[in-house]
Amino acid sequence: MNSIRIQPDDFDLTHEYQQLRELSSTVGAVVTFVGLVRDFEADSTIDSLSLQHYPGMTETLLQEIVDQANKRWNLIGSSVVHRVGELLPTDQIVFVGVASQHRADAFEAAQFIMDYLKTRATFWKRVSQDGKQSWVESKDSDAHATARWDSNND
């Protein structure tokens, strides 16, 4: 199973974990990551966050990322959920879960998927601060995190 969902609705971590856990009796490791909406951006508190994406292309790009992860590591299944629309500080925004026989595959693949999602998948964040809206700038640190995998090719 490689599940990719983009949705305005919240997700339930326990449910997502159970889906991965129950994939097969050979699952020996499940790594899950949840990203939350911070209450600050550029050293200033935010009131809310709006997430835009490019429907169709986002799903395709995420599928390519997951396919790459499956080529690099021995995975049993994975799940990516990304929310879009209006979100508030502390809301859940993204879920990545990976199931494998052994922990190293799941740990590394989950980080790989998140790093690539941050720098490749067509999502854009806009924050509202003191009644003013502004688009979030991309971060060099995210690009560096992704580049690390390129220099680490098998």
Add this chain to the structure above:
Amino acid sequence: MINLLFFGRLGDFAKDVPATIQASTPAEIRQRLSADYPALVKELSQPQVLISVNQLIVGWDQPLADGSDVAFLPPVTGG
């Protein structure tokens, strides 16, 4: 006609841009918009901006078929 899409911050500069345009390459789209939308064209010319045609990343000189969706994509900030 070519369908135009502007995402993220580019959308703020493209509020009055028509939804469709006649052009044979993305470079021609940029050139056609330059007289009426100089602020947008300046943003489109940033090296970090990617272009997609029918959801595949392409270069400025990609030939366009009638009815194509051309999207301009600023650096992504999801996750």
